[in-house]
Amino acid sequence: MNLFEAVKDAVPTIAAAEHYGIEVKRNGMACCPFHDDRTPSMKVDKRFHCFGCQEDGDVIDFVGKLFGLSPKRAAEKLAEDFGVRYEGLQTWQPQRRPSVISKLAAAQEYRKKENRCYRVLCEYLHLLRDWKEQYAPQPEDEDWHPLFCEALQKMDYVEYLLDELISGTLEERTAIVKEKEKDLAGLEKKIAAFDRRGTADPQRDSFPGKMRSTRFPEELAM
Numbered sequence: 710m711n712l713f714e715a716v717k718d719a720v721p722t723i724a725a726a727e728h729y730g731i732e733v734k735r736n737g738m739a740c741c742p743f744h745d746d747r748t749p750s751m752k753v754d755k756r757f758h759c760f761g762c763q764e765d766g767d768v769i770d771f772v773g774k775l776f777g778l779s780p781k782r783a784a785e786k787l788a789e790d791f792g793v794r795y796e797g798l799q800t801w802q803p804q805r806r807p808s809v810i811s812k813l814a815a816a817q818e819y820r821k822k823e824n825r826c827y828r829v830l831c832e833y834l835h836l837l838r839d840w841k842e843q844y845a846p847q848p849e850d851e852d853w854h855p856l857f858c859e860a861l862q863k864m865d866y867v868e869y870l871l872d873e874l875i876s877g878t879l880e881e882r883t884a885i886v887k888e889k890e891k892d893l894a895g896l897e898k899k900i901a902a903f904d905r906r907g908t909a910d911p912q913r914d915s916f917p918g919k920m921r922s923t924r925f926p927e928e929l930a931m
């Protein structure tokens with residue numbers, strides 16, 4: 710809505726009259742400010758009409774006449790005094806410059822994330838290296854152990870990620886941290902699980918290859 714529509718829609722004349730100090734009786738009658746009125750002869754509701762001097766109009770006419778303002782200025786005054794928002798309203802906003810403190814906090818927060826990402830990927834890489842050795846296929850194995858497969862699939866990629874985190878630009882590192890953040894919790898769980906029982910699988914020698922290969926079905930989302 711434009712200024713005029715918005716003001717007329719939001720502010721009934723009776724509200725403006727009372728706001729600017731005119732006493733309105735319960736029946737909506739008031740002493741007319743536009744002629745010398747001893748008995749209330751002006752009716753105010755959404756609009757106004759004086760039965761004495763025949764002044765008549767909407768809230769913008771009312772305020773314009775009351776303060777000697779052009780319709781536009783009267784409407785602007787009403788918008789300001791009643792907090793009316795309208796199309797094209799210029800609102801003053803402080804320049805959004807983050808404070809040094811919030812910048813520092815953001816940098817610290819990021820560093821924490823990057824450190825976590827680096828630590829988890831390092832631990833995962835160690836795990837993958839162990840798996841590659843410990844679960845290397847034996848001549849009698851029909852299937853490759855899934856952890857050996859995972860090691861083969863992921864080692865190069867994880868090494869690449871770590872290399873980027875060590876020597877990449879801030880932009881490259883941020884991209885990796887952002888992309889890998891969602892996988893970290895899953896990796897941490899996985900690492901913790903293997904920490905608890907040690908990387909060596911105690912069942913290794915007692916399981917035939919086929920059964921062993923079904924023991925770690927959970928796919929890693931990386």
Ligand SMILES: [Zn+2]
Pocket residue numbers: 741742743744746751759760761762763764
């Ligand atoms: Zn009048």
